[in-house]
Amino acid sequence: MERLDRDFFRRNTVEVAKSLIGCVLARRFEGGIAAAVITETEAYRGEDDPASHAHRGPTPRNRIMFGEAGGLYVYFSYGMHHCMNVVTEEEGQPGAVLLRAAVPVQGHGYFRANRPRAPEKQWMNGPGKLTAAFAINLAFNGLDLAGPKQEELIILPGAPLPWTATPRIGISKGVELPWRFLADPGAASGLAGSWETQ
């Protein structure tokens, strides 16, 4: 199956965030592949979005958000967690979709190894947990998910899932924008058993 290409990501950030629900995040580990269906995303844009890291213009940290669509923007937060985003919009226009949660569908052993203390249902039901399960860290910042060369981390198209839009979580500004998208629990549960989001 072919990965999502740059044209998929080079669109309005909110549209990409919706479209990613149901798509499959796939990671190549030594010896095999692990994959999970994306069930929760949030859209972050630029000047019009006070909650976005890109709101006040480019900095060394957020420069990836201003780059080519399909890039991976990883940042470190609260002294202990990483969060991963996919860059959207035309180059020069900031935008990224935060991947917040997913349901494992392949390579459970890898996820279990990366989340040794958590039960399966809580392996990746939050942004920090998702990056932990996929072993994503700052070394992945700037990785080109749409690049035909790299095989470490890609996103594959999946069956579209019904979703709901809600306000974003954990932010103090821009709280009124309904830019969080989460798969309908019923639809997601058919993929790999029940799941829940905190």
Next chain:
DNA sequence: GCGAGGATTAACT
């Protein structure tokens, strides 16, 4: 150079 705060999580009471 310094200080504040953060797109969170897990372990408490």
Next chain:
DNA sequence: GTTAATCCTCGCT
């Protein structure tokens, strides 16, 4: 429901 953990980034001096 409350809070500690923990460190990078940014903005200001």
